[in-house]
Amino acid sequence: MSSCNICGENIAKVIDLPQLPFTGEFRKPNEPIDKSCRDQAFYYCESCGHGQLENSARPEDVYKDTYLFRSAESKTSRSGCDFFINFLRLFFPKMSFNRIVEFGCNDCYALKKLKGAEVKLLGVDLIFADKKNYIDDSEIMIAGKSIENTDFSLYFNESPDFVFSRHTMEHILSPRTVIEKLFSMTSEDTIFAFEFPCLDILLKNGRFDQIFHQHVNYYSEASFLKLMEDAGAEVIGSCKNWTLWGALIVIVRKKGKKTGSRKYNALRSINDIAIKYALFQKQMEICGTFMNGSEALYGFGAAQMLPVLKYHLGESFSNLKWIFDDDPAKAGLKYKNLDLKICSPDKIDFSKKDILLTALDSSRMLMCRLASLNPRRIINPLNVM
Numbered sequence: 515m516s517s518c519n520i521c522g523e524n525i526a527k528v529i530d531l532p533q534l535p536f537t538g539e540f541r542k543p544n545e546p547i548d549k550s551c552r553d554q555a556f557y558y559c560e561s562c563g564h565g566q567l568e569n570s571a572r573p574e575d576v577y578k579d580t581y582l583f584r585s586a587e588s589k590t591s592r593s594g595c596d597f598f599i600n601f602l603r604l605f606f607p608k609m610s611f612n613r614i615v616e617f618g619c620n621d622c623y624a625l626k627k628l629k630g631a632e633v634k635l636l637g638v639d640l641i642f643a644d645k646k647n648y649i650d651d652s653e654i655m656i657a658g659k660s661i662e663n664t665d666f667s668l669y670f671n672e673s674p675d676f677v678f679s680r681h682t683m684e685h686i687l688s689p690r691t692v693i694e695k696l697f698s699m700t701s702e703d704t705i706f707a708f709e710f711p712c713l714d715i716l717l718k719n720g721r722f723d724q725i726f727h728q729h730v731n732y733y734s735e736a737s738f739l740k741l742m743e744d745a746g747a748e749v750i751g752s753c754k755n756w757t758l759w760g761a762l763i764v765i766v767r768k769k770g771k772k773t774g775s776r777k778y779n780a781l782r783s784i785n786d787i788a789i790k791y792a793l794f795q796k797q798m799e800i801c802g803t804f805m806n807g808s809e810a811l812y813g814f815g816a817a818q819m820l821p822v823l824k825y826h827l828g829e830s831f832s833n834l835k836w837i838f839d840d841d842p843a844k845a846g847l848k849y850k851n852l853d854l855k856i857c858s859p860d861k862i863d864f865s866k867k868d869i870l871l872t873a874l875d876s877s878r879m880l881m882c883r884l885a886s887l888n889p890r891r892i893i894n895p896l897n898v899m
């Protein structure tokens with residue numbers, strides 16, 4: 515593979531990630547450990563500023579994982595969704611849409627917030643393909659298909675007037691094909707909103723632990739604009755959510771007729787990213803020196819991404835005795851690929867314990883929580899949060 519998923523130009527390998535572990539899976543302690551992993555690499559397009567993986571994830575992993583990641587049960591994902599809805603209401607004070615579609619709708623937490631007397635809502639998600647995860651809500655119609663294979667005429671008598679997706683575009687293998695099809699299926703007046711992790715913020719914060727198998731595409735502001743422009747659309751509003759995966763929200767409308775594609779300057783060079791990655795590796799090494807030698811080191815936050823953090827921290831991670839997590843559903847479980855118990859922090863004396871912050875995408879919330887538990891030391895793998 516050597517061409518960009520967005521602009522088709524040549525791309526170059528920047529980061530090798532041999533034997534990168536899978537994420538987001540737990541097991542009961544009596545189930546056998548499964549350490550299967552897969553070689554991976556991160557590629558970058560200097561022409562449009564897009565990042566992408568060498569190997570795409572197995573679809574079954576994507577949907578399983580996507581479902582877990584976007585569950586409304588997670589406090590972080592709920593607040594991210596509220597942020598998105600608030601931005602929409604700010605941008606469209608009247609929110610006068612009548613036929614709204616969300617693809618990658620998961621448990622429909624966002625759609626439920628858009629209910630109204632005159633509003634028809636359609637949630638599209640492959641997790642409903644076998645109807646197992648069916649939402650019991652008579653006000654929301656559900657299609658268990660991919661967005662490009664959804665026949666809107668089965669649900670509305672006119673084209674949808676608003677289509678949105680949150681944290682779905684990064685999982686889609688062929689974004690150009692899907693966007694072109696979606697635009698061809700909708701009217702000239704349909705408005706779109708997309709939210710996805712922004713590569714510019716990932717690079718700015720050096721969060722290379724956010725590169726993992728399920729995110730196949732890493733859009734920069736420039737590469738997403740290029741994707742929209744080439745499909746005959748324009749971005750009319752945007753906003754960043756720095757605290758949820760460094761997400762970018764864009765509002766898009768069609769331009770009527772296609773114009774020539776504009777050349778966007780990539781914000782980074784391959785060399786620039788390689789230097790940033792070397793700094794990240796150094797940072798993980800420094801974190802490891804604080805972990806080494808602790809006789810009472812515990813993790814806090816059983817994040818789905820923990821196997822990737824372990825991957826980057828290397829040997830030092832084996833000093834961890836347990837992982838604490840406030841979610842009672844996780845207590846007693848283990849990660850599918852790690853031999854590390856997850857325990858409830860209730861009734862635990864933290865005064866002689868060292869804590870490694872392990873749920874890096876909830877670090878702001880966790881810092882307050884950890885301060886209240888008052889452990890001996892708190893080790894934060896990140897400099898920025």
Ligand SMILES: [Zn+2]
Nearest residue numbers: 518521559562
């Ligand atoms: Zn490109």
